[in-house]
Amino acid sequence: MSDSIQIVLTALGALLVLFAIRVPIAVALGIVSFLGIAYVRGFGAAWGALKTAPYEFGAHWSLSAVPMFLLMGAAAFRGGLTSSLFEAMRVWFGRLPGGLAIATNMASAVFAAASGSSVASSAAMARIAVPEMLKSNYSPALATGVVAASGTLGALIPPSIIFVIYGWYTQTSIGTLLIAGIIPGLLTAGCYGLLVLIIALWKPEMAPRDTRVSSLGEKMRVLGSIWPVPVLIVAVIGSIYTGVATATEAAALGAVSAILLCAVRGTLTRQSLREMIGDTVGALGSIFFIALGASLLTRFLALSGFPTYMMMMSQGADLSPLMIILALVVVYLILGAFLDPIGIMLVTLPILLPLFRAADLDMIWMGVIVVKMIEIGMLTPPVGLNVFVVKAALGERVALGTIFKGVSWFLMAEIVIMTLIIAFPGLTLWLPELMSR
Amino acid sequence: MTSLLDLLDRTGLWLSRIGAAGTVFALVAMMLHICADTLARWLFHSPFTGTLEIVENYYMTSVVFLALALVQRAREHIKVEIFAKFFPRGMLRATDLLASGLTAVFCTAFAVAAIQETIGQTEKGSFRDVIFFDMPIWPSYWIMAFGGVLIAFATITSFLADILRPQGDDHHENPEAFL
Amino acid sequence: ADIAYATHIPSTNVTVEPALKPWAERLAEHDVNVNFFWGGTVAKHAAMPPAIRDGLADMGFMADLYGAQDLPNSVLVTNLPLVNLDARVMTAVAAEARMIGCEGCEEELAGFGAFNYNVFSLPSQYLMCREPVANLAQLEGKKVRATGVLGRMLAKWGAVPVAMPVTDGYEALERGQVDCTTGIETFMMDYSWWDATKYVLDMPLGLFAGVLTMMSEAKFESLSDEQQQALLAERSRMAADSAYAYFDASEQARRLAKEEHGVTYLEPEADILAALEEARIAERDEDLAQSQKLGAKDPEARIANVVALAEKWQAIVDEIDGDKEAFIEAMEREIYSKVQP
Ligand code: NA
Ligand code: NA
Numbered sequence: 033m034s035d036s037i038q039i040v041l042t043a044l045g046a047l048l049v050l051f052a053i054r055v056p057i058a059v060a061l062g063i064v065s066f067l068g069i070a071y072v073r074g075f076g077a078a079w080g081a082l083k084t085a086p087y088e089f090g091a092h093w094s095l096s097a098v099p100m101f102l103l104m105g106a107a108a109f110r111g112g113l114t115s116s117l118f119e120a121m122r123v124w125f126g127r128l129p130g131g132l133a134i135a136t137n138m139a140s141a142v143f144a145a146a147s148g149s150s151v152a153s154s155a156a157m158a159r160i161a162v163p164e165m166l167k168s169n170y171s172p173a174l175a176t177g178v179v180a181a182s183g184t185l186g187a188l189i190p191p192s193i194i195f196v197i198y199g200w201y202t203q204t205s206i207g208t209l210l211i212a213g214i215i216p217g218l219l220t221a222g223c224y225g226l227l228v229l230i231i232a233l234w235k236p237e238m239a240p241r242d243t244r245v246s247s248l249g250e251k252m253r254v255l256g257s258i259w260p261v262p263v264l265i266v267a268v269i270g271s272i273y274t275g276v277a278t279a280t281e282a283a284a285l286g287a288v289s290a291i292l293l294c295a296v297r298g299t300l301t302r303q304s305l306r307e308m309i310g311d312t313v314g315a316l317g318s319i320f321f322i323a324l325g326a327s328l329l330t331r332f333l334a335l336s337g338f339p340t341y342m343m344m345m346s347q348g349a350d351l352s353p354l355m356i357i358l359a360l361v362v363v364y365l366i367l368g369a370f371l372d373p374i375g376i377m378l379v380t381l382p383i384l385l386p387l388f389r390a391a392d393l394d395m396i397w398m399g400v401i402v403v404k405m406i407e408i409g410m411l412t413p414p415v416g417l418n419v420f421v422v423k424a425a426l427g428e429r430v431a432l433g434t435i436f437k438g439v440s441w442f443l444m445a446e447i448v449i450m451t452l453i454i455a456f457p458g459l460t461l462w463l464p465e466l467m468s469r
Numbered sequence: 470m471t472s473l474l475d476l477l478d479r480t481g482l483w484l485s486r487i488g489a490a491g492t493v494f495a496l497v498a499m500m501l502h503i504c505a506d507t508l509a510r511w512l513f514h515s516p517f518t519g520t521l522e523i524v525e526n527y528y529m530t531s532v533v534f535l536a537l538a539l540v541q542r543a544r545e546h547i548k549v550e551i552f553a554k555f556f557p558r559g560m561l562r563a564t565d566l567l568a569s570g571l572t573a574v575f576c577t578a579f580a581v582a583a584i585q586e587t588i589g590q591t592e593k594g595s596f597r598d599v600i601f602f603d604m605p606i607w608p609s610y611w612i613m614a615f616g617g618v619l620i621a622f623a624t625i626t627s628f629l630a631d632i633l634r635p636q637g638d639d640h641h642e643n644p645e646a647f648l
Numbered sequence: 649a650d651i652a653y654a655t656h657i658p659s660t661n662v663t664v665e666p667a668l669k670p671w672a673e674r675l676a677e678h679d680v681n682v683n684f685f686w687g688g689t690v691a692k693h694a695a696m697p698p699a700i701r702d703g704l705a706d707m708g709f710m711a712d713l714y715g716a717q718d719l720p721n722s723v724l725v726t727n728l729p730l731v732n733l734d735a736r737v738m739t740a741v742a743a744e745a746r747m748i749g750c751e752g753c754e755e756e757l758a759g760f761g762a763f764n765y766n767v768f769s770l771p772s773q774y775l776m777c778r779e780p781v782a783n784l785a786q787l788e789g790k791k792v793r794a795t796g797v798l799g800r801m802l803a804k805w806g807a808v809p810v811a812m813p814v815t816d817g818y819e820a821l822e823r824g825q826v827d828c829t830t831g832i833e834t835f836m837m838d839y840s841w842w843d844a845t846k847y848v849l850d851m852p853l854g855l856f857a858g859v860l861t862m863m864s865e866a867k868f869e870s871l872s873d874e875q876q877q878a879l880l881a882e883r884s885r886m887a888a889d890s891a892y893a894y895f896d897a898s899e900q901a902r903r904l905a906k907e908e909h910g911v912t913y914l915e916p917e918a919d920i921l922a923a924l925e926e927a928r929i930a931e932r933d934e935d936l937a938q939s940q941k942l943g944a945k946d947p948e949a950r951i952a953n954v955v956a957l958a959e960k961w962q963a964i965v966d967e968i969d970g971d972k973e974a975f976i977e978a979m980e981r982e983i984y985s986k987v988q989p
Binding site (some may be wrong): 037050051053054055056059062063066079081084085086087089090091092093095096099100103199276279280283284285287288299309312313314315317320321 | 489492493496499500501503504506507511521524525526528529532533534536537539541542543553564565567568569570575576578579580582583585588609613633
């Protein structure tokens with residue numbers, strides 16, 4: 033059994049080396065897993081796995097929600113929903129202390145109901161909200177930080193690609209997971225909003241008051257411009273919550289609705305259509321390539337005997353559930369600093385799952401904790417994908433270090449948020465329980 | 470030599486575009502098919518037979534395998550860039566060649582394995598029992614094999630390009646394309 | 649020697665503690681160490697024979713229905729779910745019909761470099777519904793999670809079969825995407841179905857006598873004589889333990905369903921009983937057609953053989969009257985002692 037530790041450590045070392053020389057993550061996972069299986073069970077077995085694993089992985093019903101959620105988010109963004117949302121939130125909340133940043137945070141939370149991913153949310157909001165805030169003399173750190181951080185709501189509030197992949201991998205109900213993400217998502221949005229308010233009151237020079245006054249008529253008019261949002265919420269969250277659709281069916285309904293809404297609003301042009309298709313194909317190509325590599329890794333890790341070993345060790349050590357969760361948090365903080373989210377999840381889950389099961393931890397609750405930790409990893413330096421997309425959208429106007437500085441305040445808020453989510457499982461599990469009645 | 474490379478490159482581009490078009494086509498068909506199935510269940514209490522099987526074996530295999538090559542061509546496959554910053558320039562060239570070579574080898578191995586599997590399934594004429602009829606699924610393996618050939622072609626071409634065109638580093642990150 | 653044993657079942661499955669672990673412990677005394685890979689992480693279902701061929705696993709456990717195309721001669725037996733409704737009878741029939749006088753069965757596994765280590769039968773399938781279903785009128789138009797033979801039978805009776813992974817069953821039932829599901833009674837326990845399906849039709853719909861444990865020929869050859877003998881000596885006991893484990897767990901599930909989960913078992917009405925009787929005869933023709941299509945050898949004679957074996961084993965099982973040791977002895981005498989890989 034101690035063999036298995038040696039094999040897995042060697043494999044992880046090899047993975048890091050391959051990552052370091054910029055081998056695509058999917059290829060690195062594939063090569064290491066192939067050689068690992070060949071070492072444990074022989075070349076024929078490794079070749080057999082390479083022949084059968086990809087198709088088995090690809091031909092999967094619940095995973096089909098991923099491309100459709102991606103398309104839905106791309107359609108919402110390219111169809112102009114993001115800018116309408118920001119405008120509406122600005123008109124309503126712009127006059128609060130830190131109003132534009134609060135409006136950004138609110139717009140991200142609402143846009144999260146249309147977008148399945150965190151990076152897509154950040155990218156969309158960066159182009160629209162950051163220039164406005166900079167024009168109003170906001171501190172660049174705060175302006176970019178709030179966009180990068182509130183982008184993570186995209187993965188918590190349904191729809192969510194990461195929840196779909198977690199559910200697919202752990203065989204947990206995807207619909208339940210998606211609903212479970214709602215309250216932690218809103219909690220996160222609330223804490224972020226509060227944080228912005230505190231910053232704005234404490235250092236008013238970072239977030240100058242907006243002087244524009246909006247009439248009630250204007251306030252009503254902008255509300256009218258965001259009517260597609262409730263439609264999308266009904267199509268996805270509503271249909272899952274009431275049980276008329278599974279996650280996959282909700283994804284199909286959501287994608288069709290998003291495209292139809294673009295058509296009704298007159299934003300479905302050749303150009304926007306090409307852009308949304310480009311966004312979707314690029315994203316799903318990357319995600320599925322990594323997941324293909326990870327499907328081989330799963331087989332390798334199983335064959336190495338490492339998960340069984342971990343499980344026996346943890347039973348022997350009599351780890352409390354809290355210890356396991358804290359260990360998970362630490363591991364995700366470390367890996368999350370360097371690696372991409374789906375890669376981390378698919379690399380760690382085969383090892384963590386037996387631990388969760390042995391400790392009888394609720395898989396829905398653990399799913400929310402895992403997704404939160406992954407999203408935190410998207411904000412931490414040196415590799416923080418959300419920070420990178422904000423940087424990419426703004427070009428030379430803001431330095432990378434400035435964005436990371438802005439994000440660091442929100443990471444502080446995450447300490448509070450994670451403590452609440454871990455201390456009160458009910459925050460996560462209340463809605464799913466309500467749903468099943 | 471360069472002109473041959475250009476030819477390969479252009480061929481690869483068009484092949485990858487055909488692949489990506491297949492992905493888009495399958496994605497749209499999947500979306501509409503599932504919507505129609507859901508509506509049929511609500512309205513007429515009768516879902517279509519075979520939706521699950523067609524989604525899994527045909528739409529999903531197309532969506533998963535056909536877009537890989539185009540994304541690989543755009544070099545959008547996620548890499549970890551953090552360490553490379555500290556490599557000296559000469560070493561970077563060597564490691565990039567190694568990385569690109571390993572990628573080509575792995576993708577080619579995947580393509581060969583996929584073709585072998587596909588031939589096996591085709592000879593067997595594999596199908597799925599959809600209660601009222603048997604749905605052949607062996608053709609869907611050809612989708613995977615085609616996707617495998619596309620990505621092998623793309624990675625080999627880019628490896629050759631990396632060897633023959635040392636100057637100019639066209640690596641670029643485009644994280645927006647991801648998530 | 650190490651044996652990599654792959655299966656789709658999780659380590660919490662009902663057969664693990666009473667059958668698989670004791671089996672592995674007995675083998676360990678002969679220096680045969682079984683490493684289990686649960687939950688399909690290494691291979692499952694139709695991927696099992698290729699996994700053994702490629703050397704990903706040395707042994708594996710699968711329902712042959714999932715690999716019907718690769719194992720037509722074996723599936724011929726499974727596709728007669730109504731021939732006898734006693735899981736013990738069918739555990740013995742499942743083995744004898746495949747392991748004695750079935751050249752096709754041997755050949756199709758040999759194609760994967762494997763042989764049948766043993767076979768057992770699952771307990772009977774039942775119809776479990778959100779609303780009472782005890783006659784054909786109540787079944788009419790109901791969406792039922794069912795596949796294969798059962799799906800076709802229920803469709804003939806007026807239901808709408810829906811294909812769906814077993815793991816999605818609970819959610820779909822709870823939210824009304826399907827009205828009923830088919831399954832063995834332990835699934836009520838394993839997948840919490842009893843919280844959603846409050847009515848079970850108390851009429852066995854047939855049992856699938858085709859859970860194969862296959863083993864790699866090459867691996868077997870590589871073992872010492874003593875290890876080989878140890879493995880062979882355990883075949884009938886492991887099969888019987890597995891069948892009895894399901895049997896016991898089904899009774900427990902039924903009791904818990906009634907006592908603690910408010911599940912009602914409904915007496916079947918005359919029309920649905922008659923339909924089942926019809927299906928019992930019709931399944932032979934259907935199996936014949938299916939077997940011919942899949943290319944099984946000499947299907948007519950083999951179906952007749954299964955029917956005859958079911959009678960033979962019913963007599964034996966009646967005689968031993970539930971005594972497991974006697975049952976193991978009978979299987980050893982009539983089947984396993986006669987078969988060497
Ligand atoms: Na979302
Ligand atoms: Na990070």
